[in-house]
Amino acid sequence: MMDLTQRQWVKHAVTHPVEGFEDMRWKKSGSLKIAFFIVFLLFVGQVFDGRLYGFQFGVPYDKTFSIVPYLVKSVVLFAAWVVGNWSVCTLLDGEGTMKNICIYSAYALVPYIVQLFVNVLLSHVLIRDEAVFINVIRIIGVGWSVILLFSAVRSVHQYSPGKTVFAVILTIAAMLIMLFLLVLFMSLVQQIWIFILSVYTEISYRFRV
Amino acid sequence: MNKRLKLLPLVLSGLLLLAGMSPAAVYADEPYDVYNYDRWGEAIPSQAGYTAERSISGRDLGVGPMEEPSDLFCDHEGNFYIADTGNDRIIVADNALERTVRIYGRFTMPDGSETSLSKPTGVFVSEERDWLYIADNQNSRVLVSDKEGNVIMEVEKPESDVYDQQRTFLPQKVIADKAGNIYVVLNNITTGAAMFSPAGDFTGFYGANRVEPTAEIITNYIKNIFRSDEKKASMARNVPSGISGFDIDGDFIFTCSQSTTQTTDTVKKLNAAGKNIFAGLELAFGDYTPMYDTAHNKLMKPAIVDIDISDDGSINCLDRTTGRIFQYDEECNLMFIVGTKARQVGGFDTAAAVESCGDRLFVLDSAKDTITVFTETSFGAIVHEATALYNDGYYEEALDPWYEVLRRDGNYRRAYIGVASALMRKGDYKGAMKYAKLADAPKLYDKAFEAYRREFLGKHFGKIAAGSAVLIVAVTVIRRRKKHGTAAAETEEKEE
Incomplete structure (x- = not known):
């Protein structure tokens, strides 16, 4: 029983919010390759959502385009989630490995990504008065993903529902701390860089004169 | 002599270049940079x-x-x-x-x-x-x-x-x-x-x-x-x-x-x-x-x-x-x-x-x-004429002045709105959509798109309906076949 290919496992996990991830764990299934592909799709979906939306639903600021916000919204956020969840749950007797957390969390994002693509398509067909369809699809997609993510955390660590909620809250806190430290670190590096640059310019002026 | 003759075209083209440049230098400018604001509230030359x-x-x-x-x-x-x-x-x-x-x-x-x-x-x-x-x-x-x-x-x-x-x-x-x-x-x-x-x-x-x-x-x-x-x-x-x-x-x-x-x-x-x-x-x-x-x-x-x-x-x-x-x-x-x-x-x-x-x-x-x-x-006169016509509701009459404004200043956002409104009134919804997009006016674009969609569906509804019907039938047939196939295989296995 349950002899599914890796691709069929994605479908199974997404369409079975309660038991899907438990089955996956039981069968020791899940592919890191597919997980990374899903994260890549998340990134593409975020870019589509930001840039290719139907014009009637808002104008993107197209004087400048920076890829960084989209990377932050997809890859960085996902990485922070995985690392944060791993570091929190290792301390909370979680059974999940980093690899499994990554795979399960990525699979849980599928409805959200589908929602992004579907809405981008719909936004070119609908008018503003019909925006309610887009909103409904968005709510379904986000809600489904949240439920899946909860289920993923629960089965990857073999937690009780209460402990899962606790772990998720702690994970979010850990993510915030990590991102804060990252920003701090980046500004520090920038300061050092500016210092080195100014020393270099100073010396180069001396040599010239 | 030959060398001189060869140089002549060069000199001439240089003179021509100078002549082409001089009007810009001589042109009596304002003592300031003329600017206007775009949709984003950023100053742009005008x-x-x-x-x-x-x-x-x-x-x-x-x-x-x-x-x-x-x-x-x-x-x-x-x-x-x-x-x-x-x-x-x-x-x-x-x-x-x-x-x-x-x-x-x-x-x-x-x-x-x-x-x-x-x-x-x-x-x-x-x-x-x-x-x-x-x-x-x-x-x-x-x-x-x-x-x-x-x-x-x-x-x-x-x-x-x-x-x-x-x-x-x-x-x-x-x-x-x-x-x-x-x-x-x-x-x-x-x-x-x-x-x-x-x-x-x-x-x-x-x-x-x-x-x-x-x-x-x-x-x-x-x-x-x-x-x-x-x-x-x-x-x-x-x-x-x-x-x-x-x-x-x-x-x-x-x-x-x-x-x-x-x-x-x-x-x-x-x-x-x-x-x-x-x-x-x-x-x-x-x-x-x-x-x-x-x-x-x-x-x-x-x-x-x-x-x-x-x-x-x-x-x-x-x-x-x-x-x-x-x-x-x-x-x-x-x-x-x-x-x-x-x-x-x-x-x-x-x-x-x-x-x-x-x-x-x-x-x-x-x-x-x-x-x-x-x-x-003269630019000001055209803008005033177009604006007056537009504000009085004469969108179509304002179309030509707005085109003229755009010919002189492609950054003038109001002109795009004016042209889009006029084209919309004329029934050229595709053109209205284009100009509304250039004007960064989503609401205007929405109206034009709604009309365009209505027109498009009215023209092509038969084809779309037929196409989707064929697609649905095809999909259901294929699915049923697949299911039958697997079910048949399973029963065969059991029989074995």
Whole structure:
């Protein structure tokens, strides 16, 4: 029983919010390759959502385009989630490995990504008065993903529902701390860089004169 | 010889290049970079709507230098009335501003005695009565006289309970409406303009500004509940900014406020009841992002000192801080930005008053003691024509002028909106969508798209319906086959 290919496992996990991830764990299934592909799709979906939306639903600021916000919204956020969840749950007797957390969390994002693509398509067909369809699809997609993510955390660590909620809250806190430290670190590096640059310019002026 | 001949084309082409470049260098430019705002509120280069033609001093008018003139008015006959404050006189110049028609300095009172002006700061001529209204500042009165200089009445400090008797009465600007009601802007009153009946009786205040509800005011209000009366008395009070200038256009009075600290009610359009028609709209007047003045280490916040309504309904707001005139159409869409702070013609030191007459703009500078004349450029004329047609609802008639505007300035956003609206009216929805997109106007695009979609579905509904029906049938057939196939295989396995 349950002899599914890796691709069929994605479908199974997404369409079975309660038991899907438990089955996956039981069968020791899940592919890191597919997980990374899903994260890549998340990134593409975020870019589509930001840039290719139907014009009637808002104008993107197209004087400048920076890829960084989209990377932050997809890859960085996902990485922070995985690392944060791993570091929190290792301390909370979680059974999940980093690899499994990554795979399960990525699979849980599928409805959200589908929602992004579907809405981008719909936004070119609908008018503003019909925006309610887009909103409904968005709510379904986000809600489904949240439920899946909860289920993923629960089965990857073999937690009780209460402990899962606790772990998720702690994970979010850990993510915030990590991102804060990252920003701090980046500004520090920038300061050092500016210092080195100014020393270099100073010396180069001396040599010239 | 040969070498020379070979060089000739080179030299010629060089000369041609120079000739091609020279018009740009010789071209009489404004003493400032002409700009406008795009959809994002960012300044972008634009074509000039007005160009500074010349500046006129008192000497040019043959009346000696003016001294701190503070008001300029163009009456229905086209004559200009200049309140020459420092010289205690009103100068009347002809329409071309080439010679002086008359100087008012002394007036005959009804009882035969003579009276003179003292620092007149405002002048107005009513079309209906042909009377002069002069804000005679230092004499604390508004003088109403006929054109011969015979005083008809004096409006003085009202003896009313509504008017705080401890306050002085120093008229700054004055206007009168069709019915003859007199409106007076006072230096020290923040509750609006003082309003007088045609007979000169005080009837109340008109068009007070509101106080901007900032966070500071709200916290002060809460703190005041616990404060003692002595403490309250020593606090800075939250009073609305006073009116600093106004103009009348038909039934509406436009007021402006030069406060740099408050952004509410800087420009108002008041109806006869004193209700502000612009109140509900979120409008910003002057520069969106104030320029930072590095020389004085401060932000150049707009201070709109005077307002004028052109014959076609355009609103001209004069900003003293930057020396710029911001011209808006009736709907408060920015059309042109004219002027700067500079010594050249077209630049101002302390701009005091703006007035329009036909297609020209006049700005009075009370430090340079000059009047600067701006004439409409051909680009300005086209924009005005198109705007007037558009605002009156003649979208299709406005199409050609808008195209012409775009040919001259591809950054002019209003033109894209105008073209999109016109194409929409004509039924060219695809074109309307294109131009709405260029204008960054999502709502307009939405309307065009809705119509386009309706049209598209009407044309192709049969094909779409047939196509989707075929697709659905195909998908169900394939699925059923697959299921049958697997089910058959399973049963086979079991049988084995």
